[in-house]
Amino acid sequence: MRRILVLGGTGFVGRAFVAAWRNAEGGAGATLVVPSRRPARAKALSMFSDVDLVAADVHDPATLARLLAGCDAVVNLVAVLHGDAQRFEQVHVELPRRLLAACAAAGVRRVVHVSALGVADDPAETVPSLYLASKTRGERLFRAAAEAGSIDLSVLRPSVIFGREDRFMNLFAALQAVVPVMALAGASARFQPVWVDDVARALVACLRDPAGTVGQTYEATGPDVLTLAQLVRRAGRWSGRRRPILPLPEWAGRLQAGALGLLPGEPLMSADNLASMRLPNVATGRHPGLAALGLHPARLADVMAPHLSRSPGVLDRLRRLAGR
Known part of the structure; x- marks a missing residue:
């Protein structure tokens, strides 16, 4: 892969992913496109020649189309933990809907999506919160596109994520x-807390091994x-x-x-x-864990x-x- 769009790349998980990708064997030479509405807050990323830090609002369809031009894959890390129903819908459902439309227009098939433990597998299953309900609807949009043959999808469902810069x-x-x-x-x-660096390495593993990870959902837990x-x-x-x-x-x-x-x-x-x-917020066993990606959390x-x-x-x- 030569060019990867990373939505949410300036956040806690995003920064760890950028570091993991750059440190991975074979990562050199690929450009990571990292959009942000406030790029000044991510000055550390701008120091890397293989990171293209772009001032952009990813919720704008025209902007998404421009960002995806020439990309080989997209990693979606955008999520919010707090908000009302409208906010959750905007971030967890409408953004995936717009992203999928932009991927179809740009011809980008490879998508890695970070979801959450607690997302319902069964359409008849109910979840207890607005957060989980919106994450469930967003993940189902990606799955529907994958089942229709529009994208090649891998999904990570992490438990609560910890690390040296966490807010936990x-x-x-x-x-x-x-x-x-x-x-x-x-x-x-x-909870079954998982280290942010392990989540980042799992994302790298999915991107580097599409043959083994497309169509898979991984429960990312410690x-x-x-x-x-x-x-x-x-x-x-x-x-x-x-x-x-x-x-x-x-x-x-x-x-x-x-x-x-x-x-x-x-x-x-x-x-x-x-x-x-x-x-x-623990592994259900219905999907493989990080060991399936060769990781030891x-x-x-x-x-x-x-x-x-x-x-x-x-x-x-x-x-x-x-x-x-």
């Missing part, structure tokens, strides 16, 4: 530095199944600021999420997040314990999480 374990560590007790909604929700309470305890212990956890009943969790939603900026937890957590402790133990002070950590 880092957030739990930062909060425990400033609160005496962690009042925690959804404390018993189960080796450990942990509750949210266990994850918070680990973040506190590894950062040296462990606080007692107060599990909240569901009604209190909804009140807490409602209050957090009134604060400016992206909420720490929303009512829709709580609804998503009713469904275990890292354990959470091996990556985050060293990072959190030497990470900056609480104020610096909070500023970083806020993007300042």
Whole structure:
């Protein structure tokens, strides 16, 4: 492949994918086209001669058509965790619809799509949140195009993704530095966290082995199944600021999420997040895991314990999480 469009390439997973592709044997020589509405926030990517950082709004059909011209493949990483029904529909359903139309017009067949654990396989199956419902509809658009023979599709369904720049374990560590007790909604929700670098390498593996990965769905999970309470305890212990956890009943969790939603900026937890957590965020076994791609996923402790133990002070950590 000589030219690959990476939607969401400036985000947490996108930056890891760019690094993994450039480090992979044979990656050199291929240009990664990375659009962003705010390219100034991704200056680090502009330093690479094989990364074409473009100021663009990928939700505009004409822009998508221009970006896809001359490309051999597209990787879709665009997603949001918070928002109302309209926002989820715009990002998880309408963008895939426009992307598929643009791929058909440009003759781009190879598509790798990052979905989510919890997406329903059975059309009759219901999901508990707006987030999962929209991710399900978006994935089904890609599958319908693949079944019609319009695209060659691979899908990754990751659990919650952790890494040194995440807003997950880092957030739990930062909060425990400033609160005496962690009042925690959804404390018993189960996750199977996966390292962002493993997700990135899985994307690279899909692109480099189309014969073995087209038509496949992979459940991208790590080796450990942990509750949210266990994850918070680990973040506190590894950062040296462990606080007692107060599990909240569901009604209190909804009140807490409602209050957090009134604060400016992206909420720490929303009512829709709580609804998503009713469904275990763990591998179902219905699809192959990362081992099928030749990967051995890292354990959470091996990556985050060293990072959190030497990470900056609480104020610096909070500023970083806020993007300042």
